[in-house]
Amino acid sequence: MASLKELRARIGSIKSTRKITSAMKMVAAAKLRRAQASAEAARPYAAAMRRMLGELAAATKGEEGAPRLLAGTGQDKIHLLIPISSDRGLCGGFNSNVNRLTLQTIKKLQAEGKTVKLLPVGRRALSFFTRDYADLIVDKVTGFSGKDVPFSVASDLGDKINALLEAGEIDVCTLVFNKFRNAMTQVPACQQLVPMVMDDVVAKADAASTTAEDVAQYEFEPDEATLLAMLLPRNLQVQIYASLLETAAGENGARMTAMDNATRNAGRTIDSLSKVYNRTRQTNITNELIEIISGAQAV
Amino acid sequence: MPIQIEIISPEKVLVSREVDMVVMPGMEGDIAAMPERAPMMLLLRGGVVSLYENDTVTDRYFVGGGFADMTATRCTILADEAKPVSAISIDNATAQLEALTEVWDKADKNDISRLDVLQEKILSVRAEIDAGSSGF
Numbered sequence: 001m002a003s004l005k006e007l008r009a010r011i012g013s014i015k016s017t018r019k020i021t022s023a024m025k026m027v028a029a030a031k032l033r034r035a036q037a038s039a040e041a042a043r044p045y046a047a048a049m050r051r052m053l054g055e056l057a058a059a060t061k062g063e064e065g066a067p068r069l070l071a072g073t074g075q076d077k078i079h080l081l082i083p084i085s086s087d088r089g090l091c092g093g094f095n096s097n098v099n100r101l102t103l104q105t106i107k108k109l110q111a112e113g114k115t116v117k118l119l120p121v122g123r124r125a126l127s128f129f130t131r132d133y134a135d136l137i138v139d140k141v142t143g144f145s146g147k148d149v150p151f152s153v154a155s156d157l158g159d160k161i162n163a164l165l166e167a168g169e170i171d172v173c174t175l176v177f178n179k180f181r182n183a184m185t186q187v188p189a190c191q192q193l194v195p196m197v198m199d200d201v202v203a204k205a206d207a208a209s210t211t212a213e214d215v216a217q218y219e220f221e222p223d224e225a226t227l228l229a230m231l232l233p234r235n236l237q238v239q240i241y242a243s244l245l246e247t248a249a250g251e252n253g254a255r256m257t258a259m260d261n262a263t264r265n266a267g268r269t270i271d272s273l274s275k276v277y278n279r280t281r282q283t284n285i286t287n288e289l290i291e292i293i294s295g296a297q298a299v
Numbered sequence: 300m301p302i303q304i305e306i307i308s309p310e311k312v313l314v315s316r317e318v319d320m321v322v323m324p325g326m327e328g329d330i331a332a333m334p335e336r337a338p339m340m341l342l343l344r345g346g347v348v349s350l351y352e353n354d355t356v357t358d359r360y361f362v363g364g365g366f367a368d369m370t371a372t373r374c375t376i377l378a379d380e381a382k383p384v385s386a387i388s389i390d391n392a393t394a395q396l397e398a399l400t401e402v403w404d405k406a407d408k409n410d411i412s413r414l415d416v417l418q419e420k421i422l423s424v425r426a427e428i429d430a431g432s433s434g435f
Contacts, residue, residue, distance in 0.1 A: 041311035048307055048375050052340060052368050151309045219339040221327060227342055231366060234379075241309055 004284065007277040011270055018266035024090065025259035032183060032252035038148060039180070039245040046238050053235055060224045069162065069232040072195030073171045078115045080138070080161070080170040081105060082193075083129070084177035084243055085122035086251040087142060092258035094178060094251055095124035097188040102176045105190060106133065117170060121157070122247075138164070149248050154241035162233050165194060175239075180246040183253035191243065193236060300334045303373040304350060306360055308381040313360065320351040321374050323367055324426070332367070332374040341367040345423020347384060347430045348376060359384040361430050363423045387431030396424045 002010075060066070083102040085095040102118075102125070109116050118136045120126040126140050139160055144153050164170045173194040178186035220227055301317035321332040324346025330339075343365045350358040362378035369375075399421050406413060 038310065042309060044305070044312050045307045045309050045377060048305070048368065048377055052366060052377070055340065055368075154309075217338070219337060221325060221330075221339065221341050227340060227366070230342055234366075234377075238309060 002276075002280075004277065004280055007273060007280065011273050011277065014266050014270050014273065018263055018270065021259045021262040021266060025256055025263060028091075028252045028256040028259060032249060032256055034148070035245065035249035035252055039242070039249050042238075042242060042245055046242055049231070049235055049238050053231055055218055056220075056224060056228050056231060059218060059220070060228055067229050067232055068165050069194055069236060070196050070228070073165070073168065075171045076114070078117060078169065078171045079109050080117045080119060080164065080173045082119045082121060082157075082161075082173070082175045083125040084175060084247045085120070085125035085128075086247065087123040087144075089124060090258065091251055091255035092261075094186060094254035094258075095122070095128075097186070098176055098178055099125055099128045101188040101190070102129070105174070105176065106136075119157075119160070121244075138169075149241070149244045151237070151241055154244055155237045157240050158233055158237035161193065161236065170194075175243050177243045177247050178250040178254075180250045180253065184257055186250035186254055191239070193239060196232075196235075302332060302334045304332075304376070305373070306348065306362070306376045306378060306381055308378050313378075313381050313383075314350070314358070318350045318352050318357070319354075321376075322349045322351070323376060324348070324362070325367075330367075332369045335371050336369055338370045339367075341369065343367055343376070343378070344419070345426040347426070348381075359430070361387055361427055363427065364419065384430050387427055389428055389431045392424055392427045392431060396421065396428065399424060 057070075081102055083098050085098050089095065106116050106118075116136055117138045118129055118133060119139050119141070120129050120137065121141045123142045126137075126142055129137060141153065141157055144150070161170075161173055165173070172192065175191045175193055176188065177191070179189045180186055301319055302321065304314060304316065304318050304321050305312060306314040319333075322329055323332065323341070324344050326342040326344050329346075330341060343362060345363045346361070348360045348362055349356045350360075360378075360381055361384050362376065363380040365376060365378040365381075367374065367376045399417065403414075403417050403421065406417060408414065
């Protein structure tokens with residue numbers, strides 16, 4: 001059995017761990033609120049973008065020579081996967097969920113004979129994939145999570161994808177990230193960026209054009225094709241930005257939950273250790289008393 | 300009859316209210332959005348969006364390029380970046396212009412598409428400096 005001194009030291013160290021985890025929980029909760037607010041603030045732009053894209057897609061429907069961002073390269077050989085993780089750990093299964101889903105997707109695609117390329121976002125995904133798949137990594141983005149996500153991160157990433165696509169180095173591009181359900185649950189999911197999944201947008205556009213508000217035909221300046229060519233890269237950036245914001249919110253949500261659990265576990269461990277400590281102390285006192293009494297009787 | 304104007308940057312909604320007229324910098328010239336206008340989609344260059352109420356300018360916002368979507372009752376401006384003209388920092392903008400000029404000097408002069416993008420950025424920053432220094 002551990003001595004009293006050892007027990008005291010262990011209780012002390014767990015108490016300070018509990019202080020740290022509960023402080024981290026508070027910080028994560030505060031950051032979560034901020035991240036959620038900025039995710040919500042970014043929604044109107046994405047919504048308006050979708051509406052415009054729907055109008056444009058409806059206007060250019062059936063025309064030839066659609067931009068690659070919209071239609072892809074017409075092939076399905078080289079896949080670019082973009083796992084979005086956080087830069088720091090201590091947030092439960094948040095990062096490993098994304099990494100695991102990416103890993104499964106890589107294996108599935110490779111089994112189908114496709115070439116896979118990786119563009120990890122966040123240090124956790126980068127270090128995970130550097131271990132086994134270093135030769136697949138074409139680029140990386142790290143060092144922004146934990147702060148407010150600037151739009152420039154998303155626009156740079158969008159430009160990189162666009163450049164790879166135009167150079168013919170990728171055919172399909174997919175994001176893997178944690179969808180933010182609520183502070184407790186984040187669901188890892190794949191979202192295809194290129195070629196764009198237009199079904200819902202076009203359906204919405206068809207629905208919109210039949211409603212009374214926008215019956216009149218849209219004018220475009222400059223022409224539809226030029227506008228579409230300008231709007232598509234923006235839309236790509238906006239989608240990436242949305243997923244970055246969701247990741248930021250999810251990271252803090254996951255950390256809050258993980259730290260809450262850790263704090264509770266620490267409390268429980270302190271309780272049980274204190275019980276052992278008190279019992280040991282009593283036993284020691286009893287032993288000492290027995291020794292004294294039996295000593296006195298012997299005299 | 301007023302028109303609903305929204306200026307939205309990727310980060311947030313800057314303005315959402317009713318005004319009489321909005322003048323915005325279209326890629327091919329300035330355009331005003333007024334009530335009962337035919338629906339139109341427009342590519343914007345960097346410049347100043349002015350909001351009019353009763354024939355006077357009430358607010359001016361700088362947008363660094365973007366898109367506008369106008370209908371009879373509303374006008375939505377999707378700006379790449381947007382801020383009130385009063386919030387422009389001329390020092391920052393000047394530094395940005397210098398950095399861009401440097402990039403321009405180093406850029407491959409045969410890469411037309413890249414030069415186009417750079418030129419647009421430079422024009423946009425110049426417009427920002429102009430807007431900021433004109434005061435309001």
